[in-house]
Amino acid sequence: xxxxxxxxxxxxxxxxxDKSIKCEQNLGHDTMYWYKQDSKKFLxxxxxxxxxxxxxxxxxxxRFSPKSPDKAHLNLHINSLELGDSAxxxxxxxxxxxxxxxxYFGPGTRLLVx
Amino acid sequence: GQQxxxxxxxxxxxxxxxxxxxxxxxxxxxxxxxxxxxxGGHPVFLIQLVKSGEVKKQKRLTFQFGxxxxxxxxxxxxxxxxxxxxxxxxxxxxxxxxxxFGKGTTLSVSS
Numbered sequence: 001x002x003x004x005x006x007x008x009x010x011x012x013x014x015x016x017x018d019k020s021i022k023c024e025q026n027l028g029h030d031t032m033y034w035y036k037q038d039s040k041k042f043l044x045x046x047x048x049x050x051x052x053x054x055x056x057x058x059x060x061x062x063r064f065s066p067k068s069p070d071k072a073h074l075n076l077h078i079n080s081l082e083l084g085d086s087a088x089x090x091x092x093x094x095x096x097x098x099x100x101x102x103x104y105f106g107p108g109t110r111l112l113v114x
Numbered sequence: 115g116q117q118x119x120x121x122x123x124x125x126x127x128x129x130x131x132x133x134x135x136x137x138x139x140x141x142x143x144x145x146x147x148x149x150x151x152x153x154g155g156h157p158v159f160l161i162q163l164v165k166s167g168e169v170k171k172q173k174r175l176t177f178q179f180g181x182x183x184x185x186x187x188x189x190x191x192x193x194x195x196x197x198x199x200x201x202x203x204x205x206x207x208x209x210x211x212x213x214x215f216g217k218g219t220t221l222s223v224s225s
Contacts, residue, residue, distance in 0.1 A: 033212070041200050043157065043215045056212050090156055099206030099213055100145050100164070105156040 003027050004106035006091050012112045013081060020077045021109045023091030029104070031055070031097045032074040034066060035090040037108070043090070049074055050097040086113045118143075118205040120216030127223055133190040135219035137203035145206040146179055146186045147213065152199040160188075193223050 004025045013019055025032060033056075034046040048056035052068045063079040074091060088108045094101035119138045127133050137146065145164045149157040161170055163179035163186060170177045174197075176189045190197055200220045204213040 041151070041218050041220065043202060043218070045212050045215075048212055099208070099211060100162070102147070102159045102162065103149075103157075103204075103213065105158070108156050 004091060004093055004104050006089075006106040006109050008109060009107060010110050010112075012114065015081055015083060015113055017081050018077070018079045019081060019111070020075055021089055021091075021111075023074045023076070023106055025072055025091075025093040025104070025106075027093055027095075027104060029093040029095050030071055031094045031101070032068065032071070033092040033094075033103065034074065034076050035092060035105075037088040037090060039087070047074075047076075048097070055097060081113045083113050086111055118203060118214045118216045120203055120219055122219055123217065124220050125222070127193050127221070129195060129223050129225045130192050133193050133197070133221055135188050135201050135203075135221075137186040137188075137205070137216050139184050139205050139214075141207065142183050143205040143207060144183075147204045147206070148177060148186075148188055149202045149204065149215075150199050151202065151218070155199075157202060190221075193221070195223050195225055197221060198223050 007022050031050045033048045037043050046060045047066045049068045051071050065077045068074045088110050090108045091106040092103045094103050147162045148160040151157045167181045168179040174191045178187045200218040202218045203216045
């Protein structure tokens with residue numbers, strides 16, 4: 001069974017569209033994250049949720065809206081997509097909200113905005 | 115903001131050569147983690163170091179945490195083609211903050 005899963009794996013869309021990426025973890029973890037990895041492989045945290053509560057919200061355009069219906073799911077909705085949004089988006093989870101916890105990453109969603 | 119610097123950004127070696135990537139922080143870290151991302155894959159946890167001066171080994175991989183807890187290194191002895199990928203360090207600063215990832219070192223190995 002996949003520990004952290006994301007859908008879709010690939011997403012190709014036109015500029016201006018709205019899209020969502022879904023993430024689920026079956027590890028029983030309390031904390032989930034969204035990361036953005038650009039073409040240079042820089043891995044940057046976007047959001048962190050602990051037990052459905054937003055904990056970390058880095059400087060991300062408000063076109064990005066995370067939503068956590070329960071602690072096993074963290075979805076990412078992106079409005080009015082721009083060319084610069086093209087990247088790989090990774091969902092991750094950790095047992096607790098602690099900088100000492102191992103993070104388990106999903107397989108990534110490769111987003112290409114045309 | 116807080117940063118964790120990692121060098122080099124890229125490294126190419128011949129199979130059998132050694133490889134080292136370095137991670138530096140301007141502030142004292144509470145812990146450091148290392149992750150490996152294979153091409154087309156996702157980051158996978160390798161190890162965590164917590165104590166000052168700590169050294170841990172995993173087969174051909176040796177991880178060190180500096181005495182001042184501001185730097186760390188990953189050394190691979192006798193690289194193999196399976197070592198190809200990007201290695202990230204990630205530093206933990208304090209409670210309530212997220213891990214800060216370095217920009218990674220991408221290793222390529224030719225046989």
